[in-house]
Amino acid sequence: MALFNLFQRVSQAPTNPHPAPVARKFDVADLYRGPIAGAEETAGANDPPLDEKLRQAYFWIVNTAIISPHYDIEYHDGPSQSFTLGDRKSRLVLPSGQSYSSYVMLPLLTFATRSKCLFIGGPGRGKTASALLMGILGGYSVSEVRRAMQHGHPQMTIADLLGNPLPADLVNAQRMEDIRISWRRWLSMRVKIIDEYNRIPTRTQSALLTVMGDNYAEILDHVFECPDSAWFLTANDDQGGGTYQVIEALRDRIDVVVQALAFNPRFLGDLLTRIEENLRPEQMVPRQIVFTEAEGDRMQQEIRAVSMPEEVRRRIEFFASQFEFCELGGAQFEYKTKDTARLAGMEWHNVTAQDTGRDRLKDLGCQTKNGLSVRALMTLMLYAKAIAYFRGNRVVELADVRQILPFVLHDKLPTDPDAPFFEAPGNAAYRTDRIGWLRKVLDLACAEFDRLDRDRDDPVARMFQELKHGLDGVTEAETRSRLVRIERLIADWAKGGKLYGHLYDDLLALKYMHQRYTNYLRWLKTQ
Numbered sequence: 001m002a003l004f005n006l007f008q009r010v011s012q013a014p015t016n017p018h019p020a021p022v023a024r025k026f027d028v029a030d031l032y033r034g035p036i037a038g039a040e041e042t043a044g045a046n047d048p049p050l051d052e053k054l055r056q057a058y059f060w061i062v063n064t065a066i067i068s069p070h071y072d073i074e075y076h077d078g079p080s081q082s083f084t085l086g087d088r089k090s091r092l093v094l095p096s097g098q099s100y101s102s103y104v105m106l107p108l109l110t111f112a113t114r115s116k117c118l119f120i121g122g123p124g125r126g127k128t129a130s131a132l133l134m135g136i137l138g139g140y141s142v143s144e145v146r147r148a149m150q151h152g153h154p155q156m157t158i159a160d161l162l163g164n165p166l167p168a169d170l171v172n173a174q175r176m177e178d179i180r181i182s183w184r185r186w187l188s189m190r191v192k193i194i195d196e197y198n199r200i201p202t203r204t205q206s207a208l209l210t211v212m213g214d215n216y217a218e219i220l221d222h223v224f225e226c227p228d229s230a231w232f233l234t235a236n237d238d239q240g241g242g243t244y245q246v247i248e249a250l251r252d253r254i255d256v257v258v259q260a261l262a263f264n265p266r267f268l269g270d271l272l273t274r275i276e277e278n279l280r281p282e283q284m285v286p287r288q289i290v291f292t293e294a295e296g297d298r299m300q301q302e303i304r305a306v307s308m309p310e311e312v313r314r315r316i317e318f319f320a321s322q323f324e325f326c327e328l329g330g331a332q333f334e335y336k337t338k339d340t341a342r343l344a345g346m347e348w349h350n351v352t353a354q355d356t357g358r359d360r361l362k363d364l365g366c367q368t369k370n371g372l373s374v375r376a377l378m379t380l381m382l383y384a385k386a387i388a389y390f391r392g393n394r395v396v397e398l399a400d401v402r403q404i405l406p407f408v409l410h411d412k413l414p415t416d417p418d419a420p421f422f423e424a425p426g427n428a429a430y431r432t433d434r435i436g437w438l439r440k441v442l443d444l445a446c447a448e449f450d451r452l453d454r455d456r457d458d459p460v461a462r463m464f465q466e467l468k469h470g471l472d473g474v475t476e477a478e479t480r481s482r483l484v485r486i487e488r489l490i491a492d493w494a495k496g497g498k499l500y501g502h503l504y505d506d507l508l509a510l511k512y513m514h515q516r517y518t519n520y521l522r523w524l525k526t527q
Helices: 002-007 028-032 035-042 050-065 102-113 127-137 142-148 158-162 167-172 202-214 248-252 265-277 293-304 310-320 338-343 348-354 374-390 398-408 434-451 459-468 476-494 501-526
Strands: 081-085 090-094 116-120 163-165 181-183 191-195 216-219 222-225 230-235 256-259
Touching (some): 050 374, 102 127, 102 230, 102 256, 102 293, 102 374, 102 398, 116 127, 127 142, 127 191, 158 163, 158 202, 158 216, 163 167, 163 216, 181 222, 202 248, 293 374, 310 374, 338 348, 398 434, 459 476, 459 501, 476 501
Parallel strands (some): 116 256
Antiparallel strands (some): 163 181, 216 222
């Protein structure tokens, strides 16, 4: 029993100390607040803030429940020691700031944001156990989570997944609406787990897609509305190694992918203790780190309230603009995209063979086969806010984006393994290391952003700022002046000869602004 209590211990010391918050100054609005508002503010005053509670959950899991000594999400508070080892000059970094294990961090951020996480890794790596812990953090018992977990298998039907019509109603009902449905319990839960999702038949995957994407289930014209939930899916690999190929739309609904890294035998003693004492992590979760539904709702609101500075957002914009452009995709300027070529069924190697106008080693877009979707970019910004919140900050830093980006885009940016970048000295490992490759691409994009001095010299951003102020009161002369500035900038860029992804997106933005001013000018003439 003493050892059980030891495993349930949660540190009372701050997990990530920050300066004490400044006392709130008196506001005249306080005079008009009723007693209920005051009671809401003081309720739970002795409880830790939700970000601190989330960190307590992380450190309990990483130090007690899940043996994951892989601190691959690195932060640096100043200079960090690094060492070069082996024939391949492998680099080992000792971070100077508080760093984290992605295998625990990403599921926790998914739990906090009620998003969708896919665990990948070989059998026995703890994928299902990790997902089970997330369900217990959501306030469910071990037995509830186990019974609600959906296990993919080749014979799984839609009825197995969602529920069944009652047999008596099928016999006696005169109308479709008279048939009652016995819905599966898991549909109403805030944490949903699908084990080995790539073993589910294609038809049943389509029903799962509706639940994941639109939060409702449908059988015989009866609809069950599902609550916002955190989803955890598992697969032994991410290359279609299951019984059934996962449909593209279902894969696209997954927000982050996290890999279960290999077990370090130095921690074999911990496994031995669990065997000898008959201890299971899911049975030892401390009550202090379990979240109520109301706390989950409030945590989501606090995460969304984390601000993202313009300088960080603009670097994400510049990074995202590198990938979609494909000069051979179409004749009309708007259709010069990789998606146009993909929809036309063109073989990728035929596209790249004809692309001779650019420096394919320098162009980051040549490393990938597609661009980024709106969903992927929204997920990236949400998780960047979430990891900043987890760290106790209320402003996103570029380091947050750099650490979270590879897990969000893991499935969203497939590489072109034949790209010249992977043939360059020292880059061969990036063919298999998607996490390291995506961080490298972001670093290269930020370096190009700095080289172009986009923080200070960005005429498109200045023109957008003018337009955001609105068109009310803008004179005809000023409108014509802005149109001329847009045309001159495009003419200057046309002299450069080569066209890259970030220029392509800027040119489309200039065309958009030109059209707005043209329409406004036409309206002015009618007044």
